[in-house]
Amino acid sequence: MNKKLVAYFSASGNTARLAKNLAEAAGADLYEIRPAVPYTSEDLNWQNKQSRSSIEMNDKSSRPALADTNAKITDYDTIFVGFPVWWYTAPTIIKTFLESYDFSGKTIVLFATSGGSGIGGTAKALKSSVSGDTKLIEGKVLNRGTSAASLKDWINGLGI
Secondary structure (H helix, E strand, O other): OOOEEEEEOOOOOHHHHHHHHHHHHHOOEEEEOOEOOOOOOOOOOOOOOOOHHHHHHHOOOOOOOEOOOOOOHHHOOEEEEEEEOEOOEOOHHHHHHHHOOOOOOOEEEEEEEOOOOOOOOHHHHHHHHOOOOOEEEEEEEOOOOOOHHHHHHHHHHHOO
16 A cells, blocks of 8 residues: 655645645645744745845755654655745755655655745755655645645546
8 A cells, every 4th residue: 555644844834734635635644844943934034135044045055954853754655745935946954854764665746835936846956865766756836725626636647
């Protein structure tokens, strides 16, 4: 049986709401990717070049610390990894998450929330953060208004 996990990072709550709906539609367990130091609204001000998120996203080696590494990745075959799109890609904490576990032989499906940009080449950007035999699927941007039926159709269309 293909056991599924929805692991998500949410800075403002939008991705969290979507992840819960996705987990329900997929019959998956839910895991929140939490930073060791939570983000404040000032940290998320993308217009301020000195904000925490701006500094992290401009530093390719940035790996914000996780609050925990308790996800039981070995128990799952498919892991949906969700995040808000920052600067046209995944926040650097997603690399921290991916590099903190062994995803060998697993399938990772990316999903994101965004105010306007797409998911772009995020899978390509994240590929170096997982082992070579991890199947990484680009996925798509979903919005909080995505219906349960649409989520199920998307999941079924993935063929996993």
